[in-house]
Structures are given as structure tokens and as C-alpha cells.
Amino acid sequence: MASAEVEFNQIKQRSNEQLWAEVVSLRSQVSKLTREKSFLEKSLDTLNVLDDAVQQQLLDSQDQLEVIVAERTRELEENNRLLQQEIKERQRVEIELRQAKDSAEHAKRAAEMANRAKTAFLAKMSHELRTPLNAIIGYSDLLQMEAADAGYTSIISDLSNIQIAGQQLLNIISDILDIAKIEAEKVDFQLTEIDICELVKDTVTIIKPVLQDNQLLVQCQAEVGKMQGDMLKIQQILQNILHNAGKFTHQGTITFNIKREPTLVVFEIIDTGIGIAPEHLCSIFEPFTQADNSFTRQYNGSGLGLTIAHQLTELMGGVILIDSELGKGSTFSVNLPLIPPPTFMEGS
Ligand SMILES: Nc1ncnc2c1ncn2[C@@H]1O[C@H](COP(=O)(O)OP(=O)(O)OP(=O)(O)O)[C@@H](O)[C@H]1O
Ligand SMILES: [Mg+2]
Numbered sequence: 001m002a003s004a005e006v007e008f009n010q011i012k013q014r015s016n017e018q019l020w021a022e023v024v025s026l027r028s029q030v031s032k033l034t035r036e037k038s039f040l041e042k043s044l045d046t047l048n049v050l051d052d053a054v055q056q057q058l059l060d061s062q063d064q065l066e067v068i069v070a071e072r073t074r075e076l077e078e079n080n081r082l083l084q085q086e087i088k089e090r091q092r093v094e095i096e097l098r099q100a101k102d103s104a105e106h107a108k109r110a111a112e113m114a115n116r117a118k119t120a121f122l123a124k125m126s127h128e129l130r131t132p133l134n135a136i137i138g139y140s141d142l143l144q145m146e147a148a149d150a151g152y153t154s155i156i157s158d159l160s161n162i163q164i165a166g167q168q169l170l171n172i173i174s175d176i177l178d179i180a181k182i183e184a185e186k187v188d189f190q191l192t193e194i195d196i197c198e199l200v201k202d203t204v205t206i207i208k209p210v211l212q213d214n215q216l217l218v219q220c221q222a223e224v225g226k227m228q229g230d231m232l233k234i235q236q237i238l239q240n241i242l243h244n245a246g247k248f249t250h251q252g253t254i255t256f257n258i259k260r261e262p263t264l265v266v267f268e269i270i271d272t273g274i275g276i277a278p279e280h281l282c283s284i285f286e287p288f289t290q291a292d293n294s295f296t297r298q299y300n301g302s303g304l305g306l307t308i309a310h311q312l313t314e315l316m317g318g319v320i321l322i323d324s325e326l327g328k329g330s331t332f333s334v335n336l337p338l339i340p341p342p343t344f345m346e347g348s
Helices: 002-150 153-183 196-211 231-247 305-315 342-347
Strands: 192-195 215-220 226-229 253-260 264-271 319-325 329-337
Touching (some): 002 153, 192 196, 192 231, 196 253, 226 231, 226 329, 231 264, 231 305, 231 329, 305 319, 305 329
Parallel strands (some): 215 253
Antiparallel strands (some): 192 226, 253 264, 264 329, 319 329
16 A cells, blocks of 8 residues: 555656646747747738838839839820921922922933033034135135235235134134033043153144244153043143243243153143233133233233133043242143043043
């Protein structure tokens, strides 16, 4: 019995201890759970606060987005309106341009027709005028010889004046025809290889008699060689300028220099004549332009020589440069390419 009581007591004590241990453990678990609950409650509060802020931010962003979208829509509408306006404006300009192009083409065709008619008229007139003029020149020459033979010496100078005037008229007609051909782009170029020294010699032979009381100095580089071009046209240019040098120089010197440069030949005509005032230099290549345009002018001519020389030079890819001083003299430099440009070849 005693041992059973002891055993019972032992078991009771052990149960008490176990229970006590479990109570302690439970207490600690409860306290831990309480702490965790409090922590979770705080976290939930924070989350709620955050959620509110996020919600608010979302609302704000949405408002901002709506404002931006509205603004962009307005901008797009405005841009669209401007674009439409520009398209209309461009269409209008395009129509105007087309109309202007049409009328320019129309005007060009009309001008070309008029030009062709003018050239044809001038060519016909030139033929009609040349024939009787050549007769006048020929007959006045004949009459001069007959008058000399018959002893009518008093009328020889009048007959000579008729011949000179006829020749002048013939030259003017030729110049006018040349200008008309240049303007109508109907110049025929004959491209050949030219011995520059020969060209200079021929030009000098033709021009010498009209250089009046002036001395002519020709300085042609020995190695000036050959060039390609239209010999007659180049001679025509040089004769015009040399003729002017003789006409506008009195008892002076005319120097004719010919130099070769890498791609050019330079024909330089220097005179010690009356010179050209600076205000006349800029218009010197215009047709019918003379430094002295008065009725009482001292020098004859129609003001076409330099125009023809200038235009022909440009058509051959060259340029004429002038340097002149009133009362001292002038220098005309005709610069021509040794080989004409392709455009000249096409035209020739
Ligand atoms: N060497 C020169 N010295 C001074 N003036 C010149 C000289 N060359 C040309 N001029 C001026 O330029 C003008 C135009 O020359 P251009 O050769 O075209 O005509 P022009 O000699 O008067 O007439 P044309 O040559 O038709 O017979 C001349 O009238 C003259 O005033
Ligand atoms: Mg002249």
C-alpha cells in the first residue's frame, strides 16, 4: 500500500511538474503570439496608410494624365489644322507654279517663234540689202577708175565717199545679222585645229590697213602652239578689238601680245588711246552702246563690235577682260580655252 501511495505521489508530482512546464510554455507562446499580433496590427495600419497614399497618387496621376492627354489632343488638333492649311497652301502654290510654268513655256515658245521670225526676216533683209549695196560699192569703185581715166578727178573723192559709206553700211548689216544669230542661238561654229601664230599673222594682215597712224607691235610667244576652235570667229573677235584700238588711238602704239597658259591662250590688245571712263566700262558689252552717244560724236560705228566679240568669246567658253584708264589707254584680254568646252562642241 505504502509503495502504491509513494508511486501515486511520484506520479502526481511528475504530472504537476509536467503541467507546470506546459503552463510556462503556453504562457511564453501566448506572450509571443500577443507580440506577433501587435506587430501584425501595426503592419496592417502601415499598409492601410500606404494603400491610401498609393490610391491618392494613382488618382493624382490619373488627373495629370488626363490633363496631358487633353493638352496633347489639343496640340494634335492644332497641328492637324496647320497641316491641312499647309497642304491647301501648297496645293495653291503648286497650281500657281504650274500656271506660271505654262505661261513661261507659252512665252518661251512665242519668243522662240518671234526670234525665228526675226532671224529669218534679218537674213532675208540682209540678203536684199547686201545685193544692191554690193552693186553700189562695185559701181562706185568702177566709176572711180573711169573718172580717173576720163580726167574727172574732182568727183573721185565723192565716189570714194559713196564707196566708204556703202562699205560701212554693209558692215553694220553683217553685225546686225551676227547679233540676231547669236540671240537666236543659231551660230554655226566650225571646229578646227588652229596654228595660233598663223591666226595672228592673218589677223594682223587684215587689220593693219585700218590701224591708221598708229604703230603696231606684235609679240607672239614662239611656243604658243596650237589650239582648237573656230578660226573665223576668233579672227572676228580679234579684228573687232584691234579695230577699236586703232579707231580710239591717235598716233599711239597698239601692242598685240599672244601668250599661252596651261589651259588658255591669252590675246592681249593694249592701246595708248583715249581710254574708257569707269562709268562706261560696265555697259561696254551692251549692244548699240558707245562711250560717246552724242549726235556730235567724233567716232563712227554702231556699237555692236564689242557685243559680238563678247558673245562669241563666251559661247566658245572664254572671257574678255578690260582694264582702261581715261586719257591713258585700254587693255583688252581675250582669254580662250585651248580646247573648247563640251557645250561648244555640241553647238558646233
Ligand atoms: N580701245 C578702245 N578705247 C576706247 N574706247 C573704246 C575702245 N574699244 C571700245 N571702246 C568704247 O566702247 C564702245 C563700244 O565699242 P564697239 O566696238 O562695240 O562699238 P563701236 O566701235 O562704236 O562700233 P562698231 O564696232 O559697231 O563699228 C565704243 O564706241 C567706245 O566708246
Ligand atoms: Mg568697234
